[in-house]
Amino acid sequence: MSTDVRLAAPRSGGRSCRLLAALTAFLLAVLAVLLAGCAGNRPKGSLDVPAADAASRAPGLTTITFWHSMDSTNGIALQALIDQFNAAHAGRIKVVGVYQGEYDDAITKYKASVQSNSTPSMMQIYDIGTQFMIDSHQVVPIQGFVDRDRYDLSALQRNIAGYYTVAGKLWSMPLNSSVPLLYYNKDAFRKAGLDPDDPPQNLAEIRADAEKLSKINGGPVSYGFGAAVYGWFLEQLMATDGQLYCDPANGRTGQRVTRVALDSPQLVQTLGWWQAMVKDGLAVNTGRQTKAAQNAFTAQQTAMTLESTGTLKAFSAAAQGHFELGAAPFPTVSGSLADGRGPSIGGASLWISGLGHTDAEKEASWEFVKFLVSPESQAYWHTHTGYFPVNNRALDLPVEKQYLKANPLFGVAIRSLDATELGPSTTGCVAGSMPQIRKASEDGLEKALIGQDPQTAMQTETRDIAGVIENYNDSVS
Template sequence: DCPLDALEAADGPVDIKLWYTGIVEPPVTVLANAVKGFNESQNKVEVTADNQGNAYIEGLRKYQSASRTPDQLPQIIYLEDTMLGEMVDKGQVLPAEACMLADNYDPNQITAAARAAYTVDGVLYPGYMNVSTPILYYNKVHFEKAGLDPNKPPTTMAEIEEAAKKIKEWDSSKKPFSFKADQWFFSTWLSGVGQEMVNNENGRAAPATEATFDTPESLELLKQLKSMNSEGLLNPFPVTDGSIDHYLALVTEVSSMVVETSTASSTIAAALGGELTAEDADIDLGSVTLDGKKIVPASGQYPGLKAPGQIYASGGAFFMLNTGTKAEQAAAWQFLKYMLQPKVAKDWTLTGGYLPVVKEIISDPEIAKFRETELDGQLLGPAIDQLATADPDRSGPLIGPYRAFQEILQGALENVLFSNGSPNDSLAKAQREATELLTDYNG
């Protein structure tokens, strides 16, 4: 239950701490403005947002440490979507849906794909989500020079390979497809064709007990990536916190295409427009500059195994914790309800580069203008479209020990791409290890 009435009975303003990680510029300004706007809009609650680090994993570690002594925890915590399973398993989250229903807020005002991704046992847990999805970024100039249509980006992995071959024919020094070997992309590709990473309906019908990603589809995908790598069509990079080498491959024109998060749209646009320094974005561009005559960035929906835009909602989410007083729980909901207001939610898209999760703003005239006239809006457009049509029944895996699960799958990808490992053996080994992990977690 959500103790809404407790706020009315509280003496004086209720102080709320919000911990966040993984939010840098420009989105961190959106959060600061939301906190300021909320605090100025009423006098019953005072929110303070505290940055716990630049990487999501830092926030998870801080939460795991503090969760043993609940009085050290904040009232709201912002964590990556992959931490949903562990958060629910610990039993320390106040489900936002309980507060929504108690306060006559219809959860259906939130887009179906976003709701589905963050719902466990029919209950929506976070009060607000910063949703992002992978999309394709590419350089129109290279497409033009290679004889490709610069306004028709590849829509499948097969078309990515075809485009890469054309670009390689135009300039043999290129490694056309820059690829960060992130398991997120791998999981998204498989989810898009209905392949589950774990059993029990991807962990959503019951806790996952077995890994199930060693399939003909995943094997074919790994073989394709390995083949492209051996032919010089792929430019692979290991996953390293804070590294943007896979982006720089496009900036230095070694590569022509990259798949990455949709939130990069605001960073790319701000850097091009001179509005954002490398320091602001927590990246090191060194002496590299973007040359508009050689680089014209564009984007397309995520190229799937069979069709474009087959994604699920990812990103970060604001969770209310049930470890504080009832007045604090009620106060936390008031802030998240404020974030759900269209005027606030809109800012997360217009300035922060996150996708619309409140249905009302998708057709907002300001969003339409942003998509038409601003570079970051143009880059973000395909991601907005693919989220709006995403299948809520394919909302990605729900796994308690998700971080460790990711590392195992990551290891398989890296073994194939950087150590010339066998796709068959790498997948089989990873699946065995992931199943052992789930067995240990479930006790």
């Protein structure tokens, strides 16, 4: 998921089936190039893990080209870490960070670089691009370096590492991770006669509170609830309900995803709930633009919203001097959160290129990866961006303890993730067509919010996306 400490940049708008088909066709064309081998055009290099001394034995300077999608505050923090690494490895390794736009733009550019045999040494790819990267046959799995060095993974937050682990193999190293939360305006709760320390736990409770908060019923804000039309939230509601989003087993066993549960009872119920909230004046439909929903919340037009931990820092800054900010675990569809259940993570991870790159580049990239996930780097990253520290040992450092004392709401996210048991339903769906699946879920939700029957909307999207999934799987079989 693309999350930021700033108010997130607008995401792409609605997608028709024609656009979905076009995107799929492009993806399949790229995969055809990758998997066909292209005989004489195949780049040199290998997917083998290099010798541990490959970088130190290389003459002169080894330059690492690192493509990423971090801009604004996040980009500044990342560049500071790059500069620190380069200073410590002066004369041996130099990392050159290159911003490639938002996640969708970056993966499109990566696909083009594969076709032109000009891939970067390292690439930051968003979570839902995981299966595509595996299928590209361009990258060296992180697991290979881990096994060679007997690198200790125990410090990595298990759920975060679990997302990027498929069939028992860690393919990429998490960098920026976040979990979803329910944010709410405590002052508005007080004005509506609600207990500010008793936030809602499920959709029915959100509605009950929204009825007292909304202006239509004499409440203190225009709308009790408002969140972006974002497929990630629907995926999270399946996770907190303990349900699989994709079959079989969310793609976690190595078997390819063959079906997505867009028409599941839980999601149809969610769409019906959201539709009624908007119709009854208890929620505002801000569309797919994440920034619009965030702005409505910080402007106190809404009193509750769904967002990631990546926005906690920005929400805290916007609320200061205006209202007291509250944060609670992500809700369930119904009932209360059962023991061991919880949301899956979002964000992006680091991939090391193999084909077209020297052993020295691969080894130098691994050195940089290890630096970025060290406790010290992750403490800096967390306190300057708001992203979750992927290394648990970062939380023991004085700078982290000071940060958490000043920002106690982040503890909600830590406790939520730590209490979530690792399993297929809580690690999210990994499918090559996951970007299109997410857009299809947003199409269904959007249709419901403008009046279409929720079950019909999701049955249509389920049927349409089935062909996309089948075509992708056929292309890589």
